[in-house]
Each structure stands twice: as structure tokens, then as C-alpha cells.
Amino acid sequence: MTEEIVKSALSKVMYPGFTKDIVTFGFVNGIEINGTDVKFNVEITSSAPEVAQQISDEAKKRIASSWRYKYYSKYQSSANAKREFFKG
Numbered sequence: 001m002t003e004e005i006v007k008s009a010l011s012k013v014m015y016p017g018f019t020k021d022i023v024t025f026g027f028v029n030g031i032e033i034n035g036t037d038v039k040f041n042v043e044i045t046s047s048a049p050e051v052a053q054q055i056s057d058e059a060k061k062r063i064a065s066s067w068r069y070k071y072y073s074k075y076q077s078s079a080n081a082k083r084e085f086f087k088g
Contacts, residue, residue, distance in 0.1 A: 005066065006040060009066035010022060010023050013062055015044075022044075022055060022059070029043065042056070
């Protein structure tokens with residue numbers, strides 16, 4: 001498990017309405033890997049909850065399919081900073 005694998009999976013998550021992904025935009029940070037647990041932040045500029053939800057859903061899907069991990073806990077934090085948790 002590496003940060004590069006997480007970034008590779010998340011680079012497939014496109015920002016809604018754009019042709020760039022959330023990694024290229026620089027929205028992904030705080031990647032932590034502890035055994036089979038994966039945590040990361042996605043900081044977006046939109047205040048639209050549906051955009052945040054779409055990104056969150058797609059990020060969960062990409063991490064789960066890349067790692068064969070299940071989603072562990074829903075993101076938490078402010079409107080613009082979402083924390084994703086995955087546990088193997």
C-alpha cells in the first residue's frame with residue numbers, strides 16, 4: 001500500500017463539470033496509510049452539497065475497486081474539507 005496507489009485511484013475521479021480530476025486540481029491531501037486503513041482529505045471549492053456527494057461516492061468506489069477494500073466510515077469535517085476513511 002502506497003500513497004501513489006491512492007493517488008492513482010483518486011486520479012480517476014473527475015471534478016463534476018470539468019475534464020480534470022481531483023488529484024490534478026490539488027484537492028487531495030493528508031493521505032495516511034496504516035496497515036489496511038486508508039484516510040485522506042478532499043478539499044473542494046464548491047459549496048454545493050451534491051458536488052461533494054458525487055466526489056465522495058466516486059472516490060469511495062475508486063479506492064474500493066483499486067484496493068478491494070470496503071468503505072469504513074463516512075467522511076466528516078467542514079463543508080469544504082471531507083475526510084474519507086477506508087478499512088481493509
